[in-house]
Amino acid sequence: MNNLIEITIPPSVIEILQILTFNGFDAYVVGGCVRDYLLGLSVKDWDVATSASPQEVVDCFPHSRILDFGIEHNTLAILTPIGPVEITTYRTNHHKDPHPNDLQPNDTSPKYQWHDSPLRQDLRFRDFTINALAYHPKRGIYDPFGGLADLDQKILRGVSNPDARFCEDPLRILRALRFAATKNFYIEFSTRAAMLNRRDLLNRSAWERITSELMIFLTGHNLKSLFMSYRDIFAVILPEIVPSFDFEQKNPYHCFDVWRHTIESIDVVTAAAPWPLNAADVPFLKLTMLFHDLGKPSCWSLDNRGIGHFYGHAGVSAALATQALQRLKIDSKITDTISTLVQYHDTPITASLKEVLRWLRTLGIETFLLLLHVKKANILAQHPNCRGNLQELEHLYRIVLTVQEQNLCYTLRDLCINGNDLIAMGIPAGPHIGSLLESLLEKVMDGVCPNTHDALMAEVQRELPQG
Numbered sequence: 001m002n003n004l005i006e007i008t009i010p011p012s013v014i015e016i017l018q019i020l021t022f023n024g025f026d027a028y029v030v031g032g033c034v035r036d037y038l039l040g041l042s043v044k045d046w047d048v049a050t051s052a053s054p055q056e057v058v059d060c061f062p063h064s065r066i067l068d069f070g071i072e073h074n075t076l077a078i079l080t081p082i083g084p085v086e087i088t089t090y091r092t093n094h095h096k097d098p099h100p101n102d103l104q105p106n107d108t109s110p111k112y113q114w115h116d117s118p119l120r121q122d123l124r125f126r127d128f129t130i131n132a133l134a135y136h137p138k139r140g141i142y143d144p145f146g147g148l149a150d151l152d153q154k155i156l157r158g159v160s161n162p163d164a165r166f167c168e169d170p171l172r173i174l175r176a177l178r179f180a181a182t183k184n185f186y187i188e189f190s191t192r193a194a195m196l197n198r199r200d201l202l203n204r205s206a207w208e209r210i211t212s213e214l215m216i217f218l219t220g221h222n223l224k225s226l227f228m229s230y231r232d233i234f235a236v237i238l239p240e241i242v243p244s245f246d247f248e249q250k251n252p253y254h255c256f257d258v259w260r261h262t263i264e265s266i267d268v269v270t271a272a273a274p275w276p277l278n279a280a281d282v283p284f285l286k287l288t289m290l291f292h293d294l295g296k297p298s299c300w301s302l303d304n305r306g307i308g309h310f311y312g313h314a315g316v317s318a319a320l321a322t323q324a325l326q327r328l329k330i331d332s333k334i335t336d337t338i339s340t341l342v343q344y345h346d347t348p349i350t351a352s353l354k355e356v357l358r359w360l361r362t363l364g365i366e367t368f369l370l371l372l373h374v375k376k377a378n379i380l381a382q383h384p385n386c387r388g389n390l391q392e393l394e395h396l397y398r399i400v401l402t403v404q405e406q407n408l409c410y411t412l413r414d415l416c417i418n419g420n421d422l423i424a425m426g427i428p429a430g431p432h433i434g435s436l437l438e439s440l441l442e443k444v445m446d447g448v449c450p451n452t453h454d455a456l457m458a459e460v461q462r463e464l465p466q467g
């Protein structure tokens with residue numbers, strides 16, 4: 001035990017430890033809460049490990065509200081003023097390492113030590129040494145696997161036998177990448193080797209869990225290096241990316257192969273731009289860039305000058321994006337938005353009011369501004385000599401500002417006339433009403449007719465058959 005480190009624990013968590021100890025059970029705060037506290041981060045969730053069984057935990061807290069967060073994993077949660085506190089029974093003799101046939105032939109790591117203390121046995125089955133830390137206010141830090149040193153050096157290391165840990169739960173492979181991205185940890189050699197060796201096991205994980213890890217990963221930093229170094233892992237959950245690996249474009253607009261261009265574009269999603277970027281949109285924009293050029297290899301052609309072209313690749317990329325996002329069980333609305341952004345990522349847009357109004361009519365302002373970010377990232381990932389279009393994107397944004405400031409009309413609901421007005425004029429209800437309103441909207445956006453009730457009514461009179 002290390003008694004030199006003190007952790008400030010919320011009173012309600014201390015009370016849980018005290019009650020369990022009073023009833024004769026071992027109890028420690030463990031895992032991520034200890035790790036994050038020592039990293040100086042805000043602790044969101046406090047977790048307790050104990051020698052008490054789930055039923056014994058229930059018996060110790062007869063007057064508390066207890067939530068079943070995972071009874072099949074020997075986990076309960078007590079509702080406290082700071083939220084649910086998970087309490088998990090030590091993983092001891094009901095757990096064991098994977099069958100030797102599941103391990104590497106040259107694995108010489110020590111097998112399960114049945115004489116270990118129950119707490120050490122529990123920590124041995126946690127994913128990484130930095131998460132295999134326990135703390136008790138009176139006993140201090142318990143660190144049987146060198147987690148404190150790894151935490152200090154920002155090293156991510158699998159506990160005891162990384163290969164076995166990934167066999168127990170393959171999702172830990174993505175969790176390692178998430179830690180590397182969001183907390184800037186270096187993945188040590190044997191853990192990295194085990195991740196790559198066991199990557200195919202990710203197919204056993206639920207897609208919802210995979211997507212959760214992927215989306216958090218995308219909020220991190222240093223993604224370019226991680227996508228390059230661990231592309232074979234990402235290929236297991238996103239096989240659509242494989243054809244882009246090392247695919248040379250042979251095009252003057254590009255100095256990278258398709259995969260390198262892809263991850264370069266992800267890296268610059270958050271680059272400064274005059275138009276706003278909501279932080280919540282960043283992971284989805286990075287997903288967009290991940291998919292935006294995946295159709296290129298199947299659309300590649302070489303002209304007689306030796307220049308590569310990718311006619312129709314945006315549509316193919318959009319289809320691949322939809323396919324992957326549905327497999328990841330991404331929300332259908334988000335899937336549609338990402339697919340739309342991929343579809344239009346390289347469609348030219350003239351910086352004129354008429355054209356911008358039509359784009360806003362098709363996409364809406366929010367999606368149009370996201371498209372500008374997609375175009376910006378695509379341009380910044382191209383050859384440095386081919387970045388003149390960035391200024392054009394700024395012109396497009398200024399036009400959007402004009403539309404907003406002058407409250408210009410680009411949707412049917414913006415018209416100062418509606419279907420009821422047309423019916424009141426004696427026009428029978430039906431499809432013709434919609435066609436008339438669409439025609440009026442076109443004339444307003446073209447500047448042919450002012451968006452006023454009287455002007456629009458007069459325009460309708462002119463369009464109606466006479467007699």
